[in-house]
Amino acid sequence: MPYTADKPPLPETPEQLRARIPGWGADLDPADRPSSPREVRGLKTGAHWDLPEQQEEHQPRERSIEHARLTPVFGTSVPLKGLSGVVRRYAYERFSEARAAHWLLLIAADRVDAVESHLASLFTRRPDNPLTETGVLAEPSYHPVRSRAGRVDVRHQILDPVIVVGPWVLAGVVVYRRVRAMVRRART
Amino acid sequence: MRAMVYRGPYKIRVEEKDLPLIEHPNDAIVRVTTAAICGSDLHLYHGLMPDTRVGSTFGHEFVGVVHEVGPSVRNLSVGDRVMVPFNIYCGTCYFCARGLYSNCHNVNPNATAVGGIYGYSHTTGGYDGAQAEYVRVPFADVGPTIVPDWMDEEDAVLCTDALATGYFGAQLADIAEGDVVVVFGAGPVGLFAARSAWLMGAGRVIVVDHIEDRLEMARSFAYAETVNFTQHKDIVVEMKRTTGWLGADRVIDAVGAEADGHLLQHVTSAKLKLQGGSPVALNWAIDSVRKGGTVSVMGAYGPIFSAVKFGDAMNKGLTLRMNQAPVKRQWPRLFEHMRNGYLTPSDIVTHRIPLEHIAEGYHIFSAKLDGCIKPLVVPGAA
Numbered sequence: 001m002p003y004t005a006d007k008p009p010l011p012e013t014p015e016q017l018r019a020r021i022p023g024w025g026a027d028l029d030p031a032d033r034p035s036s037p038r039e040v041r042g043l044k045t046g047a048h049w050d051l052p053e054q055q056e057e058h059q060p061r062e063r064s065i066e067h068a069r070l071t072p073v074f075g076t077s078v079p080l081k082g083l084s085g086v087v088r089r090y091a092y093e094r095f096s097e098a099r100a101a102h103w104l105l106l107i108a109a110d111r112v113d114a115v116e117s118h119l120a121s122l123f124t125r126r127p128d129n130p131l132t133e134t135g136v137l138a139e140p141s142y143h144p145v146r147s148r149a150g151r152v153d154v155r156h157q158i159l160d161p162v163i164v165v166g167p168w169v170l171a172g173v174v175v176y177r178r179v180r181a182m183v184r185r186a187r188t
Numbered sequence: 189m190r191a192m193v194y195r196g197p198y199k200i201r202v203e204e205k206d207l208p209l210i211e212h213p214n215d216a217i218v219r220v221t222t223a224a225i226c227g228s229d230l231h232l233y234h235g236l237m238p239d240t241r242v243g244s245t246f247g248h249e250f251v252g253v254v255h256e257v258g259p260s261v262r263n264l265s266v267g268d269r270v271m272v273p274f275n276i277y278c279g280t281c282y283f284c285a286r287g288l289y290s291n292c293h294n295v296n297p298n299a300t301a302v303g304g305i306y307g308y309s310h311t312t313g314g315y316d317g318a319q320a321e322y323v324r325v326p327f328a329d330v331g332p333t334i335v336p337d338w339m340d341e342e343d344a345v346l347c348t349d350a351l352a353t354g355y356f357g358a359q360l361a362d363i364a365e366g367d368v369v370v371v372f373g374a375g376p377v378g379l380f381a382a383r384s385a386w387l388m389g390a391g392r393v394i395v396v397d398h399i400e401d402r403l404e405m406a407r408s409f410a411y412a413e414t415v416n417f418t419q420h421k422d423i424v425v426e427m428k429r430t431t432g433w434l435g436a437d438r439v440i441d442a443v444g445a446e447a448d449g450h451l452l453q454h455v456t457s458a459k460l461k462l463q464g465g466s467p468v469a470l471n472w473a474i475d476s477v478r479k480g481g482t483v484s485v486m487g488a489y490g491p492i493f494s495a496v497k498f499g500d501a502m503n504k505g506l507t508l509r510m511n512q513a514p515v516k517r518q519w520p521r522l523f524e525h526m527r528n529g530y531l532t533p534s535d536i537v538t539h540r541i542p543l544e545h546i547a548e549g550y551h552i553f554s555a556k557l558d559g560c561i562k563p564l565v566v567p568g569a570a
C-alpha cells in the first residue's frame with residue numbers, strides 16, 4: 001500500500017471522531033489558529049513604551065557578548081561570587097554563546113558552585129543535609145517498587161546517588177587534605 | 189518569606205529569603221497562591237542547564253494575588269488575582285512586536301539564544317521563580333492576566349505553561365484534517381498536545397511513553413492510542429508498521445533533554461552533561477515521521493550540541509518546527525475551548541504538595557513515583 005499513491009484508510013470517520021472526542025475539529029482551519037502566522041504585527045501587548053526604561057545596575061551584571069548592551073530588565077537572583085563566580089565571569093566575558101567553551105565553563109562552574117556551597121554550609125547553622133534535600137525520605141510512602149516496574153530509566157537511576165554523593169566525597173577529600181597540611185605545618 | 193532554594197544537583201530545600209523588591213518601574217510583586225513543578229524544572233534539578241546557581245528559586249507556572257506594583261504599572265492593582273505566563277517579555281522589542289513573546293530580546297542579558305523565564309537559571313535571565321511565597325513579576329502590564337471569574341485556580345496554573353505549550357506544539361505540527369499524529373512523551377506537555385491535536389482535526393493520535401500510569405492517562409484524558417516503547421524491539425519499526433509503513437504525518441517531541449530509551453545517549457547527556465540533551469525521542473521522531481512530514485519539538489534541550497540525526501531530516505524533506513511557547517498568544521482561544529468543555533486541564537493534576545515539602549515533591553516527580561503526572565505546589569499549606 002505505501003507503494004501506491006493512496007493514503008492508508010483511517011479507523012474512524014470525522015463523524016465518529018466528533019461524537020467521541022469533545023471539540024474535535026474546533027480548530028480545523030489551519031489559518032485560524034492563535035500562532036498562525038507565526039510572526040504578526042500589531043498584537044496588543046499592554047506595553048506603553050517603545051523602549052522599556054533601564055533597570056538600575058547595582059553591581060556589574062555579567063552578560064553575553066552577543067548583546068550590544070545590558071538588557072533593560074534583568075534578573076538579580078544570586079550575583080556572582082566565589083571561585084564559581086570567577087569562572088562564570090570569564091565564560092561570559094571571553095566566549096560567545098556560539099562557543100562550546102562558554103557552556104562547558106558554565107557547567108563546570110555549576111559543579112564548583114555546588115562544592116563551594118556545600119563546604120560553606122558546613123560553617124552555618126544549617127549545613128546541607130543530603131537526606132532531607134534529595135527528598136529520598138519520601139520513597140517508602142510512594143510505592144518505590146511498583147512505580148518503577150517495567151521502566152527503562154531504572155537502569156541509570158542507580159547513577160543518581162553518585163551524582164548526589166560525589167561533591168560530598170570531593171569536599172571531604174579537600175577538607176582532609178587541608179587539615180592534614182595544616183597539621184603538618186603546625187608540627188614543623 | 190519561605191522559598192524553595194536549589195542546593196546543587198538533586199538537592200533543594202525551603203529557606204527564609206528576603207521579600208522580592210520592585211526593581212523596575214513596571215515590576216509587580218505577586219503573592220503566589222498556587223505554583224507547579226514542570227518537566228523543565230527537572231533539567232535544572234538534575235544540574236543539566238548551564239549557570240544554574242546554588243541559592244536560586246525555581247518555578248515558572250503560577251497564579252497569585254498582586255501584592256505591590258511599581259510606579260508605571262497601569263493594568264494591574266494591588267489585590268488583583270492574576271495568572272502569569274512563564275515567559276518574561278517586554279512587549280515592544282523586535283521579537284515581541286512580531287508576537288514572538290518567548291524570544292524577547294530585552295529581558296535576558298545572559299543569552300541571546302533564549303528569552304526570559306521565571307526561575308529557570310541565569311541562562312534565561314537570572315530571575316527567581318515562583319515556588320515561593322512571593323515573586324517579582326517584570327513587565328506587569330504585559331505578561332499577567334486577571335484570572336477570569338469562571339476559571340478554577342488549578343486550571344489557571346496549567347494555562348501558564350503546560351496546557352499552552354501542548355496546544356502550541358500541536359499548532360507547530362501543521363496538523364490538517366485526517367492526519368496521523370504521534371506524540372512522544374506522555375507527561376503534561378505530551379498529554380495536552382495529544383488532546384489538542386484532535387481539536388485541529390487529527391484522524392489518529394498515538395502517544396508513546398514507557399510509564400504505564402501516564403499511558404493510561406493518555407487513553408482516558410487524551411483519547412489517544414498508546415504504545416509502550418519498552419514492549420517493542422525497535423519503536424521506529426513499530427511506528428512504521430502502525431502507519432501503513434509510511435510513517436506518521438506529524439510527530440511531536442514532548443520529551444526533551446532527558447529522554448530515555450538509549451542508555452548511552454541518556455548517560456552522556458543527562459548524567460555526564462556532555463550533550464545539551466539526550467536526543468533519543470527527537471531522533472525517534474525524525475525517523476518515525478513520513479517523508480515530507482513535520483516534527484514539532486516542544487521538548488527542551490540545553491544550549492550545548494546534541495547528536496541529532498540531521499541527515500535523515502534533510503533527506504526526508506522534513507519540516508522541523510519548535511520554540512518555547514509564547515503562552516499569552518494562546519490564551520484567548522484556550523479560554524474559549526475551556527469554557528466549551530473541550531479542554532479540562534486540571535484533570536491531569538495528581539499531587540498537591542505544600543511548599544514546605546517541596547524536596548519530596550521534586551523527588552516523586554523526578555523519579556516518577558506514585559503515578560505522579562502533574563504536581564502543584566501550595567505555599568503556606570503545611
Ligand SMILES: NC(=O)c1ccc[n+]([C@@H]2O[C@H](COP(=O)([O-])OP(=O)(O)OC[C@H]3O[C@@H](n4cnc5c(N)ncnc54)[C@H](O)[C@@H]3O)[C@@H](O)[C@H]2O)c1
Pocket residue numbers: 226227228229230231349350353372373374375376377378396397398399402417442443444445446447448449468469485486487488489511512513561
Ligand atoms: N517548549 C516549551 O515552551 C516547553 C514548555 C514546558 C515544557 N517543555 C519541555 O517539554 C518536555 C516535557 O515536559 P513535561 O512537563 O511533560 O515533562 P515530563 O518529564 O513529565 O514528561 C516527559 C515524559 O517523556 C517520557 N519519555 C522519556 N523518554 C522517552 C522516549 N524516548 N520516548 C517517549 N517518551 C519518553 C517520560 O517517561 C515522561 O513521561 C520537557 O523537556 C520540558 O522541558 C517545553
Ligand SMILES: [Zn+2]
Pocket residue numbers: 226227228229248274349350
Ligand atoms: Zn515549563
Ligand SMILES: [Zn+2]
Pocket residue numbers: 277278279280281282283284285291292293294
Ligand atoms: Zn521583547
